Amino acid sequence: MQRAVYTTVLVALLLSPAAAGAAEDILPPLRSELAPRGGLFGGERNVELSLKTDRSAECRFGSAGGEAFLELDGVFATTSGATLHRAVVKSLRLGESYMFAVRCRDSSGNVNADDAYIAFSITAPVDGGDFTRPAPPPDFRAHVLSEVEIELTWAASVDNNAVTRYRLYRCSGGYCTPVETVATPTTTAYRDSGLVPHTYYRYHVTAIDSRSNESLRSLTAAATTTLGVREEAGGAQAVQSTEASPSAAGGVAVATSSAQKSTQNRAELLIRQIRALIRQLTRLLAQYGALLQNR
DSSP states (O other): OHHHHHHHHHHHHHHSHHHHHHHHTTSOOOEEEEEOOEEEETOOSSEEEEEEESSSEEEEEESSSSOOGGGOOEEOEEETTTTEEEEEEOSOOTTOEEEEEEEEEETTOOBOSSOEEEEEEEEOOTTOOOOOOOOOOOSOEEEEEETTEEEEEOOOOOOSSOEEEEEEEEEESTTOOOOEEEEOOSSSEEEEESOOTTOEEEEEEEEEETTOOBOOOOOOEEEEOOOSHHHHHHHHHHHHHHHOOSSHHHHHHHHHHHHHHHHHHHHHHHHHHHHHHHHHHHHHHHHHHHHHHHO
């Protein structure tokens, strides 16, 4: 009799809503509608991955299967109550096949023990579009022209189609990485002006073809603008020596005139330096404002 009572109570507990909820809570999220699949037409290089789960969850992906949830590098962004998951993979190659393993974990900590896969390939468009990068421009050099100007030269890049322009990147000071775009000339030479005197500049150049494929960066070219003031002073001294007169009075007059000219030259140079600094600060403030807008 007692055993029958225990059996009845046990069955009632197992059939209760609380027991059903507890049983459901140990199950991992159900994954569905994984995309994309098959062949992607048109030579896409940035592809969006997506899937849905039957409950709120966080999902990750990786290029190798069999990895634990936290070992997967890719992370999906979640929307629609954390049941729709999206992520973008970039810089994929034309003609390649890709497969990503996906695992999810719900709010109770239940994790998928197996992988679900998103598999696809990227095929060429019908017109046989060009997705080949040009070669990096060779023989990249920097030549100092003055305290505020550097001339950049390089050899023509090679491409399977046609190089239409180049892109110059610049930075200043120390071992910086050139990130600021200076210009996009169509020839293999460019004069970078409005620089700050006695400042170290580093440059990279890339080639861009008619389909906007950009090459890898060239080797670094670097140069330091001249101090300027010393050059002006040297020039003034040269003028004094060539204008010197045999007569003492003439020598004094020429020396005085040369000294005045040297002072004037220094004042003009100082004004140019201040203007160059103002232009540099204006560019830096514009870059800082753009960074704030992008955040």
